[in-house]
Amino acid sequence: MSTEGTHRAALTAVRSAHTLIWFLVEAAMVYLVIAGIRKQSDRKAGVAAVIVAAETLVFLGNGARCPLTGLAESMGADSGSVTDIFLPRWFAHNLPVIHVPLIGAAVWLHWRNLTRRAEPGEPG
Secondary structure, eight states, X not given: OOHHHHHHHXXXXXXXXXHHHHHHHHHHHHHHHXXXXXXXXXXXXXXXXXXXXXXXXXXXXXXXXXXXXXXXXXXXXXXXXXXXXXXXXXXXXXXXXXXXXXXXXXXXXXXXXXXXXXXXXXXX
16 A cells, blocks of 8 residues: 555544544433433433543643644645545535534533432422
8 A cells, every 4th residue: 555545544444433432422412411411410311521631621622622633734635624424515514603503502501400400399
């Protein structure tokens, strides 16, 4: 396999891994919102919250840019755009704008659930 072919295969592997990670994080995010609506603030919701929080901290700790984007760009992906994930470009580019309100909604829903559970006279 040529060097170009090796880079292309490596880039495809990075993009695939990033897409899989994205799917896991977004599944956890959707679970958090649905569990919050259903008033299921339990251990499963806690695990989902840890997944979302870890991804958020990695993203923010890297200057609001996924570290895999830089890796993909170093392997030949176009720079200046989100090209390291198998999603429509407009959707991938707007993920933070979509994700932040979902995080806010999940935090509010679970905070509501947990504080109501702690109030005297409320069923646990």
